[in-house]
Amino acid sequence: MARYSMRWMLGFCVFHCLLSLSGARETPSFKYKAVNLGGWLVTEGWIKPSLFDGIPNKDLLDGTQIQLMSVTQSKYLSAENGGGTIIVANRTSPSGWESFSLWRITESSFRMRVFNRQFIGLNKQGEGTNLVAATNTSGPSETFEIVRNDDDKNRVRIKAPNGQFIQVRTEHLVTADFSGNSSWGDDDPSVFVMRIARTLQGEFQITNGYGREKATQILQEHWKTFIVEEDIKFVSENGLTAVRIPVGWWIASDPTPPWPFVGGSLQALDNAFSWAQKYNVKVIIDLHAAPGSQNGWEHSASRDGFQDWGRTEENIQQTVDVIEFLTARYAKNPSLVGVQLINEPLSPGVSLEALNKYYKAGYDAVRKHSSTAYVIMASRLGPADSKEFLPLASGRTNTVIDVHFYNLFSDVYDNMTVQENIDFVQTNRSRQLNAVTTSNGPLTFVGEWVAEWQVRGATREDYQRFAKAQLEVYGRATFGWAYWTLKNVNNHWSLEWMIKNNYITL
Known part of the structure; x- marks a missing residue:
């Protein structure tokens, strides 16, 4: 009986020690x-x-936020009320409503999303010429080409889905009906200075x-x-x-x-x-x-x-x-x-x-x-x-x-x-x-x-x-x-x- 008790106690001690050692391994x-x-x-x-080094036009990836200043007005394009209505060109400094987030379609073509999530397009279901931000979905009729000046990449023109360039006629009238070439001068209503406000990588x-x-x-x-x-x-x-x-x-x-x-x-x-x-x-x-x-x-x-x-x-x-x-x-x-x-x-x-x-x-x-x-x-x-x-x-x-x-x-x-x-x-x-x-x-x-x-x-x-x-x-x-x-x-x-x-x- 004593030998049985001794063996039992020895076994218990061994088990207890092993358990303790196991716990010691787990604790740290x-x-x-x-x-x-x-x-x-x-x-x-x-x-x-x-x-990202090998991506062409790598500063204009998805999510890049751009701001566009008309060279003739010296004012920024803006989504009126943050979206849902017209695009204007009457802001002297850019912030949220004046920033457009890009969806990259090709190396040079993009869709532009405004503050309230709508996409920039043309009025009359894409068949008009006035610029608006009134749709929550996007397709070819909301796809624009950003044409950069060879000598100054921040100087751009924007070709609309109808094949015409966007121009600023007045502070409250931005249209896509400018055709032909450009001298890229400050007298050209189709020229904008593009500022990159944010990039995503x-x-x-x-x-x-x-x-x-x-x-x-x-x-x-x-x-x-x-x-x-x-x-x-x-x-x-x-x-x-x-x-x-x-x-x-x-x-x-x-x-x-x-x-x-x-x-x-x-x-x-x-x-x-x-x-x-x-x-x-x-x-x-x-x-x-x-x-x-x-x-x-x-x-x-x-x-x-x-x-x-x-x-x-x-x-x-x-x-x-x-x-x-x-x-x-x-x-x-x-x-x-x-x-x-x-x-x-x-x-x-x-x-x-x-x-x-x-x-x-x-x-x-x-x-x-x-x-x-x-x-x-x-x-x-x-x-x-x-x-x-x-x-x-x-x-x-x-x-x-x-x-x-x-x-x-x-x-x-x-x-x-x-x-x-x-x-x-x-x-x-x-x-x-x-x-x-x-x-x-x-x-x-x-x-x-x-x-x-x-x-x-x-x-x-x-x-x-x-x-x-x-x-x-x-x-x-x-x-x-x-x-x-x-x-x-x-x-x-x-x-x-x-x-x-x-x-x-x-």
């Missing part, structure tokens, strides 16, 4: 230290600008800019070379435990995604999972670009800067289907740790009602295939409460709230000193993180942050202090954090460069 990897593989499977031109721009055949070559080469196995090995060897991989909704239709997107990104994602498994790195799949764009920015594959995600039931269901496809494909892969349902939805364009509905359906789609994968729900950016999804997430298992912290993109940070930036992280960011961290609620994740700021002339030691402060505060997030991004032509945005040059120590 549970709070994930991750890096985003940004600019890889969802294009962002600022991360690798050279991708995302997935839509690169694929439509090159065209499907050329874009397939460019992007497949990029996917093969931008992130390779050695990069995942580097991640593993430098104190990181996970990668967050942004993907676009079209990946679920690979190898033949809808126009203008091209196939091949799914194979690249498969490769990433294989490498992650080899080097014991976890993977967070992040739906970075949802159909219709959830924020109007280039990294959500927006065509023209408008935000259309969540406006229809079909749109939401299509996104749920993408999440289910991805989860089903990788649910049995031991490297999958989380699925982020959407990245950076922007308030108020994305309504709380639409996002709540989607998060519920997206969560259920993940759970159909995995009971353990964490479901990550992003807080809305803009005028929204970061705690608004706590009730939804708290009622479900293995959920995470994602917040993004940048000391950038606002004039709040413009004049901050080094120490003020550090203080802001230690006070404001700490308070913001605490607000979404509850004892019985979802885990918290700082899904994007970077050791970059508005400070000019900062030393390496300044950057080290700033990075250290962020690591300390964001390290309190109960799920972990992810640096944006692994590789970038801008050094401080590249965690690889920051580590190799001793700006960040993990």
Whole structure:
């Protein structure tokens, strides 16, 4: 009996020790230290600008916002009331109503969308000559050719669908009935000075800019070379435990995604999972670009800067289907740790009602295939409460709230000193993180942050202090954090460069 008790106790101790050791292995990897593989499977031109070098007329891609000043009136074209009525030429300075977002049809032909989403065309169903912005759909009758002057590319004439050039007759009469050649002088009512107010360099721009055949070559080469196995090995060897991989909704239709997107990104994602498994790195799949764009920015594959995600039931269901496809494909892969349902939805364009509905359906789609994968729900950016999804997430298992912290993109940070930036992280960011961290609620994740700021002339030691402060505060997030991004032509945005040059120590 004594020997049996001794063996039982010995067995219990061994089991307890093994359990403890298992727990010890899991504890440091549970709070994930991750890096985003940004600019890889969802294009962002600022991360690798050279991708766009071969596109003709590359400053006039989809979503480029142009403003047109009549040389005879010295006034800007404008959509009266923001759209729905006539085009006038009576504004002395350009803003929203005076800006037109391009849809690129060919290298030199475009459709122009105004502030209220209508397209510029001709009155009388395209058969008149007066310029209007009165239709929410577009076709050949809304397609204009931008003719650039050989000596000055900012000096343009615009050929209308009727074959005539647009001219400004008076401040309130803009017509398409100017024929013949031009001397490009300041006395020519068909000449405009074109100002580019905004450009986009995302997935839509690169694929439509090159065209499907050329874009397939460019992007497949990029996917093969931008992130390779050695990069995942580097991640593993430098104190990181996970990668967050942004993907676009079209990946679920690979190898033949809808126009203008091209196939091949799914194979690249498969490769990433294989490498992650080899080097014991976890993977967070992040739906970075949802159909219709959830924020109007280039990294959500927006065509023209408008935000259309969540406006229809079909749109939401299509996104749920993408999440289910991805989860089903990788649910049995031991490297999958989380699925982020959407990245950076922007308030108020994305309504709380639409996002709540989607998060519920997206969560259920993940759970159909995995009971353990964490479901990550992003807080809305803009005028929204970061705690608004706590009730939804708290009622479900293995959920995470994602917040993004940048000391950038606002004039709040413009004049901050080094120490003020550090203080802001230690006070404001700490308070913001605490607000979404509850004892019985979802885990918290700082899904994007970077050791970059508005400070000019900062030393390496300044950057080290700033990075250290962020690591300390964001390290309190109960799920972990992810640096944006692994590789970038801008050094401080590249965690690889920051580590190799001793700006960040993990």
